[in-house]
Amino acid sequence: MKYLTNLLLAGSASLFASVAMAQNTNLRVAMQLEPPNLDPTAGAAQAIDSVVYSNIFEGLTRFMSDGSVVPGLAKSWEISGDGLSYTFHLQSGVTFHDGTTMDAEDVKFSLDRARAEDSTNAQKALFSSIAEVSVVDPLTVQITLNAPNGSLLFNLAWGDAVIVAPESIETAATKPIGTGAFMFSNWVQGDRIDIVRNPTYWGTPATLDSASFRFISDPTAAFAAVMAEDVDVFVGFPAPENLPQFEADPRFQVLVGNTEGETILAMNNALPPFDNVLVRQAVAHAIDRQAIIDGAMYGIGTPIGTHFAPHNPDYVDLTALSAYDPEKSRALLAEAGLPDGFTTTLKLPPPSYARRGGEIIAAQLRAVGITAEIENQEWAQWLENTFKGHDFGMTIVSHTEPMDIGIYANPKYYFQYDNPALQALMTTLTSTTDPAARSALLAQAQTMIAEDYVNGYLFELAVPTVARAGINGLWLNQPTAAIDLTAVSWP
């Protein structure tokens, strides 16, 4: 009997022991949100790009981790003297994962599809300057523009501009077929997506044999999963307060990179009292940026004073314009005819920078007499009521699109800033291709919106990546949402 019990115990112990996996060729990557589908050309969800960008799908050009734009499927290009015609020379010998050849016809198909009348591309504006795409020969494509566009190569590097094949695009949402170094293998919805190395990749093949993406939205679960070594890498780790624990643990490495996310306290410029620049300035001076970065983000994030990424060479540091000064804030409110402050709404979307930051900002505003009633919203609600319906006094959101200062030229954009001088400036900028002139114009625009206190400028969002020690080749920064695994390797 005792023998039997022992046998049973031993049996169950070995059955419960986790299966030892050959770990050095497979990578388990975690991220917070699961992509709704896997077609980057038909949806705005960043999670789609995180999984497929560069891994499965490639564009004519591509982003590197430092934000630079380098050749992708196009190995080189020429630009005509008037800036209206781009001739791209494609890499030869490129095949899609289903074995079909990638050629100029596919490029024309992809770009025409993205800018077509019935296109469901979330960034259709990227292609608005394109007048015509024509096939010169199987490896040469010519793109003709309506007007010179200084950012075409940049635009073509977006995940929304990747090259897809007419044969497989119908099923791309669930079974993406691209040209990348990894092939889609399996998707257990709600749980994970598996990719495997593409053995016939045209470029440098991937080091990893396979990788799987897992989706862990709960911050506690995220911490537990990394600590328990259930995942090897967590990109966009949701709880910055836990980073010191990982840093102190030799099993892990922590990378804190920058993003293109200007996190702002947006004010409804069309809604009294925010239509008064004195009130907006009062709000700006009531905010202690460092307390927000420390309190909400546990110190990660760079303060900003305007709507521009600090790591961009054209950035102008204007944080002094809106330095923390509650006394001045109260004086400004009095000058605006609101000595007792006022009551407004503060609508907060789900990310923790907004929810936590909002609680801190509400307390800081209360100190100068402004009552901000917090309302937490889901994204769908926020998009409908706040973003589209303009039903808000203030809101906190991170604008993660790269180089998006142009939104200030659109008076219908949700914060409703209407300044003809800035609009004219932006029109000039679009058609300017000279780098020095562009820099000067960008500096002018940054200063203009900072001096108008359009919004409260808080900080540039940082993205923490936690990985097992020794893993190499991960992106530090996130110039676009991407978890590019093509160069990642185990020690």
Added chain:
Amino acid sequence: MRLPRSLLIGGFLSLLFLGGAALSLFWTPYDIEILSISSRLQTPSAMHWLGTDQLGRDMLSMVMMGTRTSIAVALLAVGIGMGLGVPLGLLAAARRGSLLDEVIMRGNDLIFAFPSLVIAILITAVFGAGAMNAIIAIGIFNVPVFARLTRGSALSFWSRDFILAARVSGKSASRISVEHILPNIANLMIVQGTIQFSLGILAEAALSYIGLGAQPPIASWGRMLADAQTLASIAPHVALVPGMAIVLMVLGLNLMGDGLRDLLDPRIRVTRT
């Protein structure tokens, strides 16, 4: 007469929390609307008996304010449940066997058939997050509890002699329900009400944990737990204090409910699901 031990312990715990909540109307050790990032996550000390949270607020003050939110939400939710459920149950019992009875009872079954948390999330999605919507969501699911219990126990009285006497004397069914049946089932309602109240506290905690309850700066236990969950390994007290508050308050209310039942009428049955 000797009071049941459970009533004493339960009553003590409940009074402790009720007292704390009442006190918070006038005074808390610190103002929780003032943040102090530099003094965050302090362990319990003479200055802060239960330590400070991730924004440097005094945890004792937070728990007191949170108690208030919990009690207010649960009390109003039970109020909705009783206010609608008891009359419906009395009506169904008075018209037993009629189509109305059938409709009321099937309606109750139907509400029970809905997954409560999902409905709460949908209600919040429609009307926005806030304490009021948590009250409505919890209240709706309290209605069938009281309606069923009322109907069941009212039915057992309808066949009793004293009700028959009242019917013979010409009283209407609704008058009998209010004058004769209601007083007889009041004890049962108090006991069930206590149980529902404690379930309401748990439901409020669950809803605010997933972000559907009262919004900041109003303190709530569920949100305190949600905010603290990633800090449990750095500053355990931040996660333990609100959790213990929930457990002790619910424990106190349940013990009090049991004790009340023993005291008022040992025979009555209370459903707890």
Added chain:
Amino acid sequence: MMRYTMGRLISLCLSLIVASIVIFTVVEVVPGDPAAYMLGVNARPDTLAALRSELGLDMSLPERYFAWTTGMMQGDFGQSYTYRTPIAAMIADRVWVSLPLALFALTLTIVIAFPAGIYAASRRGKLGDLGVMGATQLGVAVPNFWFAMILVMIFAIKLRWFSAGGFAGWEGGLLSGLKSLLLPAVALALPQAAILARVMRSSLLDMLGEDFIRTARAKGLSRRQALWRHALRNALIPVLTIIGLQFSFLLAGGIVIEQIFFLPGLGRLIFQAISARDLIVVESVVMLLVFVVIVVNFVIDLTYAAVDPRLRLRK
């Protein structure tokens, strides 16, 4: 019996129709446009319109209601807006997590509650009874999400006996699947076990007070024999009712637990679908859950009526 069954069947159908209307209405009034959610902040109006028509969102509400209900009657739940896959297949995948989790938790509940309840009843008023009852009072008071957090802290992070979450899948064998469901099942089961143990105990004590038990004891059976031979069987009826209720609770009530353990179950599917405004998924899954509960209740009612003819007459 025939007439009673027919009556119940009609009321079952009416309940389902009312439920479908309620669900459809509640979900459709939720603000937020699925197309806008999918296309994000830079979407242009023409792109939005194209997507709305592609998803069938430009149809009128009654048209969509009838398309949805007639589809469901043929077993076709429609297609998810965001995932672009048939909902029936998505539900089928998720059920293989949620159903085993619910059954596992229910098994644990019974395994804990039955002995505890019987033991407490057999030692009524003694120290053992007080101990069990005290423990159940505590068990009822512990919020399951908080308990789950503590379980993860201890068993996944400190001791590393279990993974912190996720689902290993059934391909790796029954045990690895069950292992990944163990912590969530324990978190779900503890409060339910406390409830069930209390019901078991009080139901047994009621039975012990009944005449037939007294007769049995008068005939010379010991208290323990009377409990095991007679009371237990009869006490099971209220216990089974509670178990039925607990099962439907566990099937849908694991949302928060599925979130904490990142399990790909039905609860998390609903949660994700609501935030993505994948309305048709929300409607279909909620309808399915309501359908299951209504049918289970129907079967329970019929069983009771078959066992106890008085019920047929009373209703």
